[in-house]
Amino acid sequence: MPERDGGPEDLRVLVVDDDFMVASIHARFVERAPGFVVAGRAATGAEALEAVERLRPDLVLLDVHLPDLSGIEVLRRLRGRGDDVGVIVVTAAREVDTVRAAAAAGAAHYLVKPFEHEDLLARLEAFRAAQAALQGVVAPDQEHIDAVFAPIGRARTVLPKGLSPETADAVLAALGAAGELSATEAAEAVGISRVSCRRYLEHFVDQGNATVRLRYGGTGRPERRYRAT
Structure with missing residues (x-):
């Protein structure tokens, strides 16, 4: 109601x-x-x-x-x-x-x-x-359009060499759905290697699409945990 x-x-x-x-x-x-x-x-x-x-x-x-x-x-x-x-x-x-x-x-x-x-x-x-972004705009320029498609636009326009837009979208979607993932967990969700997945995740952190925190266990190196912003 x-x-x-x-x-x-x-x-x-x-x-x-x-x-x-x-x-x-x-x-x-x-x-x-x-x-x-x-x-x-x-x-x-x-x-x-x-x-x-x-x-x-x-x-x-x-x-x-x-x-x-x-x-x-x-x-x-x-x-x-x-x-x-x-x-x-x-x-x-x-x-x-x-x-x-x-x-x-x-x-x-x-x-x-x-x-x-x-x-x-x-x-x-x-x-x-x-x-x-498009209110009052008759013929939007690229800046207006990017404001509407911001989540995809950021991932697609600044990808480092060797990273694909389609995989970037899949990794970012998996991260957004899970709330927080390690590189290993994200790689399993998307179906790519952990090393490749970590490149995407670190790229998202650099671009402000994700944050990372360290989770400390009993022994060994701390685990990097990623969260979409």
């Missing part, structure tokens, strides 16, 4: 999750984000499709595991009927196939549960920036 309209500059968000408590937490996170208001909630895929058509939100926080349709199927049906509403997938699903399907269907971001308010806020702000 609708929550509140907000101001004329606010972006309206539909929260889709079959767990009432989780949906409430996500709704509170949205309400704490400046410039965003909750337009409504839905607990099933069918409710989500109907609510998008009725409420016309700017953005949908979409869970994957719903009781009737998967979130991926909801996203595909939205796009199939020509609806370009923004979608951030919020889910516990970390399978690479699910991440790839979400990206292929047009999700703006993919956020793994559980997450903190700051994690969602960063993606909400990125979505707002992408929305604002």
Whole structure:
């Protein structure tokens, strides 16, 4: 049901999750984000499709595991009927196939549960920036376009020699889905060697697409753990 309209500059968000408590937490996170208001909630895929058509939100926080349709199927049906509403997938699903399907269907971001308010806020702000990039622009130049495709654009335009854009996208998607990975774990998720995967990960750190921390064990060298930004 609708929550509140907000101001004329606010972006309206539909929260889709079959767990009432989780949906409430996500709704509170949205309400704490400046410039965003909750337009409504839905607990099933069918409710989500109907609510998008009725409420016309700017953005949908979409869970994957719903009781009737998967979130991926909801996203595909939205796009199939020509609806370009923004979608951030919020889910516990970390399978690479699910991440790839979400990206292929047009999700703006993919956020793994559980997450903190700051994690969602960063993606909400990125979505707002992408929305604002083309406002009032009749013939966008490359800078405007790159602002809309920023996550892919950064990975593709500054890749060192020997790194491919397709593999870079896959590594970054796996990192974003898992929350935090070592080079070995990321390599297994994508299907490349650990040495090659670490080159991509260190490149993302250099470009600001990822951060790295050291995890110390009992013996030996500390493990480098990577997290997407």
